[in-house]
Amino acid sequence: MSDIRVRIAPSPTGPLHLGTARTALFNFLFARHTGGTFIFRLEDTDQARSTEAYELDIINGLHWLGIRWDEGPGVAGGTEHGTYGPYRQMQRLERYTEAATRLLAEDKAYYCYCTPEELDAERKRQEAAHESPRYSGHCARLTASERVAFEAAGRLPVVRFRIPPNRTIAFDDIIRGHVEIETSALGGDLVIVRSDGTPLYHFTVAVDDAAMAISHVIRGEDHLSNTPKHILLFEALGSAIPQFAHLPLILNADRSKMSKRKSQTAVAAYRAEGFIPEAFVNYLALLGWSTGTEEEVLSSAELIERFELSAVNSSGAVFSRDRLEWLNGQWIRRLSATDLIDRLRPFVQAELDAGRIDWLPADDELRALLPVVQERLPTLAAVGELIGFLFVDNLDPDVAALVPKRWDAATTAAALTAARQTIAEVGRVAWEADEIEPPLRQLVEDRGWKAGDLFMAIRVAVTGRTATPPLFDMMVALGYERTLARLDRAIEKLAAQAGPTP
């Protein structure tokens, strides 16, 4: 194993987000491609918003995508593996305290007694004066007696990290190249520990990345501007500075950073809609990265083999559901029959639970349908819409839909009656698509009809829909008795409709 170590560090303050999944995937692909180590760390210091339910959703979601880590919690709330643990920040509190104490002792940080209200007032004053908001350094040089006075007044201090003035922080981002930022643009001395003693993000990320010997920090572009703070922290901590690679953002249709307000961001929601992990991973990998070839349908193994961090794009990418659906169809078509049936089962069950079908078809029934179903599924959840009509007791076709454009109700009723007879005769001998079709075509020819008209009338009578998989296959799947029963029912409805007409 190489000494490349990368991590994904989500915070369990919401369900697994598409962007987190993509960042995780790129870290994973990079680690697997280079033979490095992939680490999962939970940034749960925002105790007000973190929950174990979200932790579960994140871990399950990543596992679903086939993303596995070498170090970190195996399951939500469960045990961890790896020698750099713990991997939950709330269990690393002593380490942050220790690091903060060290920075304090070395005067790289100091106690600040300014209240949120004072800070807020300062910020407002600066905005009014058209200055950039920054901490003034009010508490940067407090005397011992001033400190005692604040303590006596009951003020609880935060810890601020000293940002050196007038320095240029430069780093070479693997994706973006050389980046330079002046420390003066960093907003002044940075709070690293809250007044309640809990550490803040910029601090924990540096402490943990250093402690876990992270070699490459691969994360979203939204952290690019924060990177100088982290570099300064690494320096102050006496740690090696990792390499950085800032991924382009995934965008809403309006090109703003993808958010749940404007887009569906929860990975679990896509899973529930019947997207399969092969397609999802394939899609995500190609959002912001490409192989440089014209191949688009790539397995995880192929992605791992070809992934190059330096080939990642630097501009944001709009999420395209259309493209995801297309890839999903591609991958569904590549599934074996057994595999597809396994994956379809929960979606068929969901149809039953929702009351859209009346019973659960057996695996063999599904298997028989696969040749005409597989290429018609954009998602697994589309199965109900596609063939659900086969598994309902009472079908009530719409009379208007029953009557083809060129026909009226009486004509349709007569045609269906003739067709019913033909179907009944043939079906008694051989209930197969190839046997049913020729005599019906003969009937069409004898009567001078259009095949499309008759077949559409039969289709609606038998399926209740105007668009279905091949009609005769559907009739075979439905069964002899039920097909005739549905034809009878349609003929009845048409007769009732045609009757009153003069």
Next chain:
RNA sequence: GCCGCAUUCGUCUAGAGGCCUAGGACACAGCCCUCUCAAGGCUGAGAUCAUCGGUUCGAAUCCGAUAUGCGGUACCA
């Protein structure tokens, strides 16, 4: 406001100075196939490579400025 990043068809992208009258994919349109719907095949439309200036014999590709977009600028992550 300040700082940073970005800018090739509607979207995802190929493109590392001449192979580019810019290629592929999704979506879209037409045709073929066809009982409908898909799938598949073919064809088409769609990009003054953000703009302006520079370097060069030659620029989508290099440099600069401008514009626009996005991100960051918390006792959130």
